[in-house]
Amino acid sequence: MFAVVLAGGTGKRMGGPVPKQLLEVRGKPVLGHTLEAFEAAPEVDRILVVMAEGYGDQARRIANEAGVTKLADVIGGGASRSDSSLAALSWIGSHVAPGEDCKVLLHDAARMLVTGEIIAEVAGALDECDAVTVAVPASDTVIEVHGDSGMETIAAVPDRSRLRRVQTPQGFRFSVIRAAYAAAEAEPGFTATDDCSVVLRFLPQVPVRVVPGDERNLKVTEPTDLAVAEALLER
Ligand SMILES: Nc1ccn([C@@H]2O[C@H](COP(=O)(O)OP(=O)(O)OP(=O)(O)O)[C@@H](O)[C@H]2O)c(=O)n1
Numbered sequence: 001m002f003a004v005v006l007a008g009g010t011g012k013r014m015g016g017p018v019p020k021q022l023l024e025v026r027g028k029p030v031l032g033h034t035l036e037a038f039e040a041a042p043e044v045d046r047i048l049v050v051m052a053e054g055y056g057d058q059a060r061r062i063a064n065e066a067g068v069t070k071l072a073d074v075i076g077g078g079a080s081r082s083d084s085s086l087a088a089l090s091w092i093g094s095h096v097a098p099g100e101d102c103k104v105l106l107h108d109a110a111r112m113l114v115t116g117e118i119i120a121e122v123a124g125a126l127d128e129c130d131a132v133t134v135a136v137p138a139s140d141t142v143i144e145v146h147g148d149s150g151m152e153t154i155a156a157v158p159d160r161s162r163l164r165r166v167q168t169p170q171g172f173r174f175s176v177i178r179a180a181y182a183a184a185e186a187e188p189g190f191t192a193t194d195d196c197s198v199v200l201r202f203l204p205q206v207p208v209r210v211v212p213g214d215e216r217n218l219k220v221t222e223p224t225d226l227a228v229a230e231a232l233l234e235r
């Protein structure tokens with residue numbers, strides 16, 4: 001099983017001079033925390049890091065300092081998260097034997113508090129299905145809006161009991177996620193904010209399993225999230 005750690009973003013919402021995956025939380029970079037989780041997971045054989053352009057050497061150094069022994073490679077990311085996923089899938093495709101399949105986990109480097117239990121849950125589900133996501137129940141009421149920013153009005157209030165907030169890792173049989181992305185490439189303009197959406201859209205016959213996530217598995221996105229991650233680590 002490959003674990004792909006997506007660290008190709010530049011952290012616009014976080015701000016600051018370096019990508020957020022390089023910021024330190026309790027003395028260790030966000031990326032280092034994330035890599036440690038996958039290094040410790042017995043289900044994961046190899047780890048592929050997709051890093052923001054120009055920071056590859058730093059990613060290797062962080063992996064080294066985190067004691068990562070499973071590092072397969074550090075490759076450059078793309079313009080969007082999906083482009084970075086695609087780069088990882090191309091790399092894996094050129095490193096597995098023709099006709100061979102494997103399992104792939106795609107994970108946000110920014111979810112630095114991912115637990116061994118979550119990784120095991122996703123890996124276990126992949127024994128029974130070809131695509132799986134982690135999600136937690138929505139605790140707020142979620143609305144869909146229409147209209148322009150500042151003049152928005154509510155278009156719909158979906159039934160909250162059926163709403164979930166998606167986390168990563170998302171797990172796939174490699175042949176399935178590769179086929180989904182190949183189809184997506186043929187449709188210019190298609191965008192997705194996660195990888196399961198690509199399967200849902202282009203391989204609708206493939207059920208995407210949902211397994212429980214954890215509120216602690218937050219995505220470090222805004223400066224406040226760093227403080228929350230720090231507080232959670234202190235516990
Ligand atoms: N081109 C991109 C964009 C994002 N990511 C990764 O996908 C994860 C989730 O993305 P996000 O939280 O949006 O990170 P950024 O793109 O860095 O943040 P922002 O959207 O605020 O610029 C992050 O670990 C990020 O590094 C990536 O690999 N390649």
Ligand SMILES: C[C@](O)(CO)[C@H](O)COP(=O)(O)O
Nearest residue numbers: 081108166167168193194219
């Ligand atoms: C994949 C994801 O973490 C699921 O919640 C999320 O969609 C990533 O979004 P981002 O805008 O790339 O942070």
